[in-house]
């Protein structure tokens with residue numbers, strides 16, 4: 001089998017984790033890495049046995065061996081480098097959030113479409129069999145009629161202005177970093193309740209706490225209301241210990257997902273718990289799967305091999321809806337980034 005040849009943009013934390021995923025995948029191989037500095041590209045290439053190391057992102061995009069790129073840069077750089085990758089004819093897996101806001105995401109989607117390349121926002125949990133099982137249970141009516149979804153993703157780090165998460169210029173804050181997961185889950189569940197791939201909320205109301213120095217959110221919560229009656233409560237944080245889990249409540253029972261997002265990097269068995277109405281104890285459902293990021297790389301490659309320009313588990317329309325909900329959540333906090341100011345989307349098109 002011919003393996004998909006990946007180029008990695010950026011040599012940060014998740015770029016290393018995803019590279020291990022490619023190595024563990026059934027379908028991919030590491031072809032090249034690009035960094036702002038040659039030294040960092042060389043170090044990364046040695047660590048992950050990558051054949052070619054480029055001292056700039058431009059040089060990586062010009063590498064004819066590279067078929068698909070993985071973009072693991074801070075969020076404000078996603079739009080520019082995704083568009084440049086599309087123009088270079090590379091298929092694109094870009095980290096979440098795809099861009100800073102929906103307007104940028106629409107520009108990126110247009111570029112991918114115009115250049116005929118596959119585009120996926122890297123929500124790895126969407127490709128995991130556990131998520132497919134949850135969708136199946138909700139869709140099959142195992143919970144009865146779904147009414148309420150609760151989901152959160154949070155961790156606690158102390159304030160450090162040197163770190164991406166606390167830098168407004170680098171898109172810091174918890175809504176964009178991790179709040180995007182529970183929003184995407186709520187939209188997935190609201191859709192699954194009606195046998196659709198996703199649904200978009202009719203209203204998003206939110207609140208959150210902004211760090212006094214950083215000006216980005218440290219924790220936040222939102223309520224999403226969907227036209228089919230589903231209501232979701234979502235929460236996130238970068239400075240708060242929360243239970244990062246999901247619960248789906250229906251008329252006939254409820255489902256508890258203790259680990260919805262970061263499932264095992266090495267593969268293994270995960271557990272979800274189905275509490276049936278009147279049941280004495282919850283039913284344990286076991287799901288066996290391969291390595292989290294390897295599964296994602298394989299889903300991407302499978303879509304490409306099938307001639308698709310998007311990945312069914314996370315389509316472009318799904319991404320656009322997610323970005324719109326995040327825009328509304330941020331608006332409730334008055335959280336505005338440079339990318340939200342009047343001109344960036346137009347500037348991107350002309351770059």
Ligand SMILES: NC(=O)c1ccc[n+]([C@@H]2O[C@H](COP(=O)([O-])OP(=O)(O)OC[C@H]3O[C@@H](n4cnc5c(N)ncnc54)[C@H](OP(=O)(O)O)[C@@H]3O)[C@@H](O)[C@H]2O)c1
Pocket residue numbers: 010011012013014015034035036037040041072073074075077095096097122123124164170176177
């Ligand atoms: N799906 C997941 O599981 C997951 C997990 C974590 C993060 N993420 C996403 O991945 C992206 C990167 O996150 P990360 O935690 O890996 O970040 P990180 O460790 O800070 O790495 C970001 C990399 O981007 C490059 N970069 C370019 N311009 C930069 C700048 N001005 N400042 C800092 N770095 C710059 C650097 O690589 P070079 O120096 O080599 O150019 C840097 O190593 C984010 O969008 C985040 O949301 C996803």
